Amino acid sequence: MGNVHVLDHPLIQHKLTYIRDKHTGTKEFRELVDEVAALMAFEITRNFPLQEKTTETPMMEATTNVLAGKKVGLIPILRAGLGMVDGMLNLIPAARVGHVGMYRDPETLTPHEYYVKLPSDIEERELIVLDPMLATGGSANDAIYSLKKRGARQIRLMCLVGAPEGVEVIQNEHPDVDIFLAALDERLNDDGFIVPGLGDAGDRLYGTK
Ligand SMILES: O=P(O)(O)OC[C@H]1O[C@H](OP(=O)(O)OP(=O)(O)O)[C@H](O)[C@@H]1O
Numbered sequence: 718m719g720n721v722h723v724l725d726h727p728l729i730q731h732k733l734t735y736i737r738d739k740h741t742g743t744k745e746f747r748e749l750v751d752e753v754a755a756l757m758a759f760e761i762t763r764n765f766p767l768q769e770k771t772t773e774t775p776m777m778e779a780t781t782n783v784l785a786g787k788k789v790g791l792i793p794i795l796r797a798g799l800g801m802v803d804g805m806l807n808l809i810p811a812a813r814v815g816h817v818g819m820y821r822d823p824e825t826l827t828p829h830e831y832y833v834k835l836p837s838d839i840e841e842r843e844l845i846v847l848d849p850m851l852a853t854g855g856s857a858n859d860a861i862y863s864l865k866k867r868g869a870r871q872i873r874l875m876c877l878v879g880a881p882e883g884v885e886v887i888q889n890e891h892p893d894v895d896i897f898l899a900a901l902d903e904r905l906n907d908d909g910f911i912v913p914g915l916g917d918a919g920d921r922l923y924g925t926k
Pocket residue numbers: 794795796797798819820821822826828848849850851852853854855856857883909917918919920
């Protein structure tokens with residue numbers, strides 16, 4: 718079963734509080750999501766392999782470390798996942814970005830895929846699926862199946878807020894996928910929204926409500 722990592726770094730938790738706050742406007746919401754994504758990138762890359770390199774410092778020749786060249790693919794689930802891309806790219810600038818378009822029917826809560834465009838070598842890349850919200854888990858579940866169908870082999874899922882229901886779906890359907898969250902919330906309400914949550918992530922990012 719995939720591990721669930723709740724990234725409880727104080728800076729992440731502090732910023733998440735203002736992301737949740739209903740008084741936070743679109744501009745600030747977008748900036749905070751960007752910042753938290755960068756902080757989460759710092760944590761999610763913690764186990765990336767290093768290799769030794771000989772470096773001449775101004776003082777002497779030294780054996781130092783550089784990243785061992787792990788190839789990364791960032792896969793935002795449109796729309797709301799887009800809000801996490803730039804923050805991640807700040808720390809992993811060589812990552813390629815693939816897009817999966819998915820919307821959740823507000824009545825049935827069923828996800829519908831409407832767009833897929835991926836780097837050609839996804840089978841060689843460590844893919845990080847990005848979406849602020851893991852609610853019923855339907856969207857992330859379908860997006861991960863869609864990636865696997867196209868050859869993906871290594872996938873992690875990174876969300877700001879997860880519900881236990883969504884976590885369970887991913888753990889059951891994709892035991893090979895580790896989940897990284899800034900918070901694991903209480904539950905879903907009757908409309909399929911995470912509570913306490915942060916509301917509709919896409920609408921808050923792009924000011925569409
Ligand atoms: O876990 P689930 O129950 O599938 O719900 C989560 C999904 O719902 C939201 O997207 P939405 O469908 O609102 O699309 P948007 O990002 O375009 O607003 C959110 O960004 C996730 O993709």
